[in-house]
Amino acid sequence: xxxxxxxxVSAGLSQPSSTRLLADQLAAATRDELVGRGxxxxxxxxxxxxxxxxxxxxLLTGFPSEAxxxxxxxxTGADGxxxxxxxxxxxxxxxxxxxxxxxxxxxxGGRPVLIGATGGTARHSLALEHAVRPMFTYLRxxxxxxxxxxxxxxxxxxTAEGALRSRIGRAARELAEQxxxxxxxxxxxxxxxxxxxxxxxxxxxxx
Amino acid sequence: MQxxxxxxxxxxVDPTNGREPTEAERIKAMVAIALKAEEVGLDVFATxxxxxxxxxxxxxxxxxxxxxxxTERLLLSxxxxxxTTNDPVKIAEDYAMLQHLADGRVDLMMGRGNTGPVYPWFGxxxxxxxxxxxxxxxxxxxxxxxxxxxxxxxxxxxxxSFTSTPRPLDGVPPFxxxxxxxxxxxxxxxxxxxxxxxxxxIFWPAEHTQRMVGLYRQRFAHYGHGSADQAIVGLGxxxxxxxxxxxxxxxxxxxxxxxxxxxxxxxxxxxxxQTPLTVGSPQQVIDKTLGFRDYVGxxxxxxxxxxxAGLPLKTVLEQLDLLGEEVVPVLRKEFESLRPAHVPAAxxxxxxxxxxxxxxxxxxxxxxxxxxxxxxx
Numbered sequence: 001x002x003x004x005x006x007x008x009v010s011a012g013l014s015q016p017s018s019t020r021l022l023a024d025q026l027a028a029a030t031r032d033e034l035v036g037r038g039x040x041x042x043x044x045x046x047x048x049x050x051x052x053x054x055x056x057x058x059l060l061t062g063f064p065s066e067a068x069x070x071x072x073x074x075x076t077g078a079d080g081x082x083x084x085x086x087x088x089x090x091x092x093x094x095x096x097x098x099x100x101x102x103x104x105x106x107x108x109g110g111r112p113v114l115i116g117a118t119g120g121t122a123r124h125s126l127a128l129e130h131a132v133r134p135m136f137t138y139l140r141x142x143x144x145x146x147x148x149x150x151x152x153x154x155x156x157x158x159t160a161e162g163a164l165r166s167r168i169g170r171a172a173r174e175l176a177e178q179x180x181x182x183x184x185x186x187x188x189x190x191x192x193x194x195x196x197x198x199x200x201x202x203x204x205x206x207x
Numbered sequence: 208m209q210x211x212x213x214x215x216x217x218x219x220v221d222p223t224n225g226r227e228p229t230e231a232e233r234i235k236a237m238v239a240i241a242l243k244a245e246e247v248g249l250d251v252f253a254t255x256x257x258x259x260x261x262x263x264x265x266x267x268x269x270x271x272x273x274x275x276x277x278t279e280r281l282l283l284s285x286x287x288x289x290x291t292t293n294d295p296v297k298i299a300e301d302y303a304m305l306q307h308l309a310d311g312r313v314d315l316m317m318g319r320g321n322t323g324p325v326y327p328w329f330g331x332x333x334x335x336x337x338x339x340x341x342x343x344x345x346x347x348x349x350x351x352x353x354x355x356x357x358x359x360x361x362x363x364x365x366x367x368s369f370t371s372t373p374r375p376l377d378g379v380p381p382f383x384x385x386x387x388x389x390x391x392x393x394x395x396x397x398x399x400x401x402x403x404x405x406x407x408x409i410f411w412p413a414e415h416t417q418r419m420v421g422l423y424r425q426r427f428a429h430y431g432h433g434s435a436d437q438a439i440v441g442l443g444x445x446x447x448x449x450x451x452x453x454x455x456x457x458x459x460x461x462x463x464x465x466x467x468x469x470x471x472x473x474x475x476x477x478x479x480x481q482t483p484l485t486v487g488s489p490q491q492v493i494d495k496t497l498g499f500r501d502y503v504g505x506x507x508x509x510x511x512x513x514x515x516a517g518l519p520l521k522t523v524l525e526q527l528d529l530l531g532e533e534v535v536p537v538l539r540k541e542f543e544s545l546r547p548a549h550v551p552a553a554x555x556x557x558x559x560x561x562x563x564x565x566x567x568x569x570x571x572x573x574x575x576x577x578x579x580x581x582x583x584x
């Protein structure tokens with residue numbers, strides 16, 4: 001049996017962070033669903049806050065630090081991705097976008113992605129649909145139908161049986177189903193791999 | 208092994224005093240740096256080519272021709288010649304002319320250029336970067352090797368019965384390196400033709416360079432030019448030295464912190480640990496540079512970037528003194544003692560001419576053996 005990997009990216013800034021809390025709940029629910037389907041699961045939680053300087057440095061220098069490279073490899077090499085951002089000024093946070101700006105356009109193509117967000121008001125919830133979903137669509141990821149938004153009232157109502165919990169459950173099932181069905185990830189892409197040869201290049205093919 | 212310097216030719220404000228050199232000052236500084244390179248015993252001076260501010264060297268052969276007239280031994284090169292936006296016909300002519308004027312002390316490093324807006328200024332499109340490099344370079348090679356060329360391609364008007372003049376000196380085209388940071392296609396191109404491959408190396412982690420050089424070596428062998436360790440490899444390096452390493456760090460830090468390429472990003476300490484940048488004593492530069500060989504193998508050319516980020520000319524000339532007096536003599540000796548006999552040195556005009564004469568002689572004697580002919584062509 002192969003081990004399925006889930007990268008769990010959280011762009012929360014505070015400590016503790018409701019964004020990270022939502023990411024953890026999505027991850028745990030997805031893991032349970034996958035285990036229920038007979039899969040072994042490995043979770044790779046990523047707090048972007050810890051890599052904020054490295055992310056900016058990569059944007060400026062064009063290459064990642066060793067620590068950030070490992071994170072990028074975990075994200076682009078995972079079987080499934082859970083990506084959760086706080087909503088700032090009606091869109092994903094700058095840190096969240098900056099991180100995914102470092103992901104090559106082909107690196108998560110075809111990969112199932114569960115998107116989530118937190119915000120100070122439920123009126124931010126459609127930012128998932130007008131900002132986060134199109135970004136992953138551009139990256140040619142398979143964005144799951146259920147996107148999970150957690151507003152303050154979702155946390156205040158307790159965590160056991162609320163509406164948030166049922167959305168988490170539905171989203172987790174969707175992600176688990178996709179991961180379960182897909183062939184195992186072959187790991188991160190190799191940017192130095194030669195995909196063509198010179199005769200082909202000379203004939204005008206670009207590989 | 209060849210040692211030298213390469214310059215981008217940027218006009219950058221000196222962050223310590225806010226002074227920006229004029230274009231005239233920068234151009235003359237580049238010449239002074241080249242002359243100094245010869246004076247302190249370095250082998251190569253390579254200039255960038257750019258067509259947008261803040262860079263001054265838009266006309267490399269003008270500058271190199273001038274330097275050629277004022278030097279005796281220095282090998283004149285480029286870093287890089289834009290094979291995408293320059294007309295290959297003009298490259299063939301300009302550098303053959305330079306070859307004659309400089310008595311063969313010329314080679315070139317091809318590069319694509321990565322600034323999108325520059326391409327249309329020369330009638331091209333950056334989206335065709337790789338195909339342009341491939342087609343133009345293939346034509347350039349023919350123009351130097353065939354006296355009369357009939358040619359038709361995708362990016363340039365066709366040529367009919369065209370002879371590029373002057374013909375290369377002694378019928379031997381300049382040696383060509385291909386510079387690349389992370390395009391495997393360029394390593395493949397260099398390997399296909401058996402040309403040199405120059406890894407920019409600076410600004411990037413060693414892992415990048417190792418992978419690119421490894422690919423080039425493997426494909427060089429694949430195309431039958433020799434064993435992988437006989438491929439012709441050059442590396443960039445970036446140094447700032449003072450006798451006392453703490454002085455070097457203190458003096459260089461404001462330049463680092465504001466440098467156009469990496470300024471306002473990682474700390475000097477992070478960057479020196481992640482890339483080949485060495486800021487310290489001559490001995491530290493020696494140690495780090497010798498370490499390059501551990502991940503690229505025996506290589507043929509080491510170029511240092513020393514005149515960037517707004518460093519004043521006086522400081523750059525002091526860097527060249529340290530390179531020439533303390534660093535390069537040790538590196539020469541050490542690298543040479545490590546290099547196995549079957550690994551060639553970087554080709555020069557003299558070595559290429561000798562190889563061409565040998566090949567001609569072998570061909571002739573082979574032909575004689577077959578035909579029994581006595582006459583000589």
